[in-house]
């Protein structure tokens with residue numbers, strides 16, 4: 001059972017309001033490309049908060065990274081009881097999700113999300129490169145017409161257990177099931193083997209929870225929108241239930257204001273803690 005407690009006294013307590021100007025986003029993209037640092041420059045307080053939030057995702061000097069993000073209501077829901085999940089996050093929360101996509105080699109979703117949302121998984125609300133799009137689809141349920149499989153120059157990968165042929169250009173990674181599931185470690189290893197070492201697990205809750213429980217997430221961003229859904233689908237339910245609060249995951253958390261939404265940036269590993277320390281790419 002994963003239990004995380006990483007003290008981070010530097011960031012406890014305060015909310016950092018984020019301003020993403022074109023200049024600071026250019027710098028963050030340059031960090032991601034490996035030729036700039038996040039510590040030098042004359043930045044406003046909001047821009048410095050943007051560097052603090054996205055810098056750890058942009059840095060490539062700390063090795064492979066797997067982050068997850070979930071957008072939820074104040075009462076911890078991602079959809080109504082009828083499955084209406086559009087616009088849980090406000091415009092700033094949505095822009096945040098696109099910025100996270102721009103930080104990674106690949107975006108991973110479970111087939112439940114792919115079937116329900118039919119998202120394109122592209123970067124549209126900020127400058128940046130479209131990451132590879134990956135779906136975990138053990139039974140081969142995703143139709144070839146799904147938008148995430150559309151040809152646009154980005155890699156498209158399907159992780160399957162069955163022998164279902166796919167259209168030319170779509171990469172199929174065949175993995176074995178263990179007790180009816182792919183082992184999350186095997187998924188990460190297969191994606192690293194495919195050259196994708198920075199990954200965003202974008203949902204849904206079942207998929208994020210399995211990587212979280214396996215201790216494979218470097219960071220988890222929870223974007224909370226000022227909305228009370230009052231029922232419906234819960235954001236995260238871990239496969240292993242804790243009896244005591246002392247056994248629950250209590251990550252080092254930094255808090256950022258993004259317009260109407262608040263992002264809790266949870267560091268889950270020692271590498272996540274290190275990444276919040278400013279450093280030149282070469283150091």
Ligand SMILES: NC(=O)c1ccc[n+]([C@@H]2O[C@H](COP(=O)([O-])OP(=O)(O)OC[C@H]3O[C@@H](n4cnc5c(N)ncnc54)[C@H](OP(=O)(O)O)[C@@H]3O)[C@@H](O)[C@H]2O)c1
Nearest residue numbers: 070071078085110111112113116181182203204205206207
């Ligand atoms: N608010 C947000 O941030 C956000 C983000 C994304 C999605 N959503 C919402 O979340 C809902 C869908 O989420 P969900 O949690 O129900 O489903 P999901 O996580 O998207 O997909 C779960 C399915 O993916 C496959 N899968 C994932 N990990 C696997 C593993 N390790 N081994 C084998 N199969 C695996 C399984 O497919 P099989 O069933 O075929 O075995 C599993 O049932 C939708 O309503 C969507 O709108 C919200």
